[in-house]
Amino acid sequence: MKVKRYKRAKRIISIYRHNFNLEPPYQVLLDGTFAMAALQNKINLREQMPKYLNAEVDIRVTSCVLKELEKLGSALYGALHICRQFDVESCPHRPVRTAVECIKHMARRMKRRTTYFFATQDNELTEALKQIPGVPILFIKYNAILIDKPSEVTIQVNR
Numbered sequence: 573m574k575v576k577r578y579k580r581a582k583r584i585i586s587i588y589r590h591n592f593n594l595e596p597p598y599q600v601l602l603d604g605t606f607a608m609a610a611l612q613n614k615i616n617l618r619e620q621m622p623k624y625l626n627a628e629v630d631i632r633v634t635s636c637v638l639k640e641l642e643k644l645g646s647a648l649y650g651a652l653h654i655c656r657q658f659d660v661e662s663c664p665h666r667p668v669r670t671a672v673e674c675i676k677h678m679a680r681r682m683k684r685r686t687t688y689f690f691a692t693q694d695n696e697l698t699e700a701l702k703q704i705p706g707v708p709i710l711f712i713k714y715n716a717i718l719i720d721k722p723s724e725v726t727i728q729v730n731r
Contacts, residue, residue, distance in 0.1 A: 581624060581719050584708070588722070591729075592706040596627035598689055600710065601634065601661065601678060603671050604641045605693035607651040609712040617654070624717045625689075632661040632688075636674035672697045679704050689719075705729040 588594040600621060610617050621629040633655045641652040663674055664681075675690060679701055682688065690701055691710040701707045702723035709720040 577716065577718065578624070578626070582626065584719050584721060585625065587726075588706065588708050591726075594687075594708070597630050598625055598627055599630045599632055599687060600689045600691050601632050601675060602655060602658065603633075603637050603675055603690075603692045603694065603697065604644075604648060604651045604655065606691040606710070606712065607633075607641075607654040608648060609693045611650045611654060613712055613715045615712065615715070615717065618657075620717055624719075631658045633658050634661050634671070634674050634678065635663050636665075636668050637671040639668045640671045672700075676700050679707050682706065691717075 585594070602617075607617075609615075617631060621631060638652070638655055638660065641648050641655060661678070663669070663677075665674070665677065669677070672694060675692070675697060678688065679690060682704075689708045689710050690697075692698060692701075693711055698709055698711070698720070701709055702720075703725055705723075705725045706729065707723070707726070711718055711720060
């Protein structure tokens, strides 16, 4: 099972590498739902991300994600603590937006060159990111980090 998972990840990453110039070290943009899932599944992100993606990884969080987690209070304190460990990517917008809006904005800014992996557990955000070509999405399932297959929009851009 483990070998299959890594082969699948390698194949999907090669699609993004060849068609969207995705190069290591990879930058992964987290949201609060992913951090909470990592906490619940006892996944050490600093250790597991580089192993799964088979490259150096720079994990980042936007300032909007941090603000949203702070507003939500003690229920998500663990996720906030995890997110504070990583570098903060400055958001170009003021006033602060919701985490979903902020991450959508960051994805739309990329244009043809893919610069981020987006790590989320939010289904609404995942569906919105799939409408943008060249956006690799990471999620947690079965106590493991997985990469979502390329969306139809991404595949059609490559044809």
